Structures are given as C-alpha cells and as structure tokens.
Amino acid sequence: MPTIVVDVMPKAELLDPQGKAVAGALGRLGVDAFSGVRIGKRFELTVDGPVDDAVLAQAEQIAADILSNSVIEDVVGIEVVE
Amino acid sequence: MPTIVVDVMPKAELLDPQGKAVAGALGRLGVDAFSGVRIGKRFELTVDGPVDDAVLAQAEQIAADILSNSVIEDVVGIEVVE
Numbered sequence: 061m062p063t064i065v066v067d068v069m070p071k072a073e074l075l076d077p078q079g080k081a082v083a084g085a086l087g088r089l090g091v092d093a094f095s096g097v098r099i100g101k102r103f104e105l106t107v108d109g110p111v112d113d114a115v116l117a118q119a120e121q122i123a124a125d126i127l128s129n130s131v132i133e134d135v136v137g138i139e140v141v142e
Numbered sequence: 143m144p145t146i147v148v149d150v151m152p153k154a155e156l157l158d159p160q161g162k163a164v165a166g167a168l169g170r171l172g173v174d175a176f177s178g179v180r181i182g183k184r185f186e187l188t189v190d191g192p193v194d195d196a197v198l199a200q201a202e203q204i205a206a207d208i209l210s211n212s213v214i215e216d217v218v219g220i221e222v223v224e
Contacts, residue, residue: 064176067184082185082209091204093197094146096188102149103164106178115175122173127164 062107064119067137068128069100100136103127111140144189146201149219150210151182182218185209193222 070076076098083097103123107115116138123135152158158180165179185205189197198220205217 069184069186079185085208086204089208091200091208093189093200094187095190096186098186098188100184100186102151102182102184103161104151104178104180104182105176106180107175108177118173118175122168126167126171 062111063141064105064107065139065141066103066105066119066123066127066135067100068133069098069136071132071134074132144193145223146187146189146193147221147223148185148187148201148205148209148217149182150215151180151218153214153216156214
C-alpha cells in the first residue's frame, strides 16, 4: 500500500519551546553533540490505489490547508514511499 | 550546518486517535484519496561539527532513549541531511 509522507516543521523564525526544552534536557544529560533541536510533525497518509497526479495534488492541498498551520508552520516535504 | 532527522511514529498496533480524527475530518471535507492517517514526530537535531560515527551513535542512543517512548512509539528513521 503506497504511503504519502508529509513533513511539517515550525517556521525557522519561531522559537519552538518544545524543541528548546529537549535541547536543554540533552545538555543536562551530558549529550553535547547537538546544538539545537526542533520538533515538527510527520503525517503518513495511506493511499488505497495507485499514486497518480490527482492524488498527489490532493495531498499537497491538504498538507497546506489542513495538516499545517501556515501562520506558524512550513510543509518541508511531501514524499511517496513504497 | 548538518542536521540529523529522527522520525518517530506511533506503533502500528496502536490506535493513534489523533490520526483517526484527521482521517475522519478529511472524509467529511470530501477528500477521499486517503484511507488512513497516522501522525508522528519529526526531530531535527543540529550538529555543529562534522557528523562522524560517534555523533551518529549518540543520535541513535537519544532517539531510542529520550526522543521516543518505546512502549508506544517506533523510531522509523535516522537520516543525515545537508
């Protein structure tokens, strides 16, 4: 069954307090390899039939309109797997 | 600046009510191309220096121990970008 993966991240100019909290926790735990953490969402949309242009267009549409909030988030990737 | 992307998804055998809610909303909105939606997390870890084996090992360690809850989630991908 093909799956369309949509990745949504908070915009670069926003603070992302959740990521900041994880980055702080990593520092306190002695993990020093990473200078920053940002946390977004990954959606896996299962497609029943083949992935054609119409399905991809619909995926792009809902990624922009429903799965992400364009005021604070960017859709960073739409990818077909399998 | 290299970034390590860690993808975490709810385990396949769990219900994922958030994904179910989105799938239901898509149906009500007339979007019929997708039979299921699952929602996970995408972490972007910024690395200051080069990504060597030690940094990758540390990323795998925190992906399993800190970024995911192994009772309900699976780490589905660890990938270096840029």
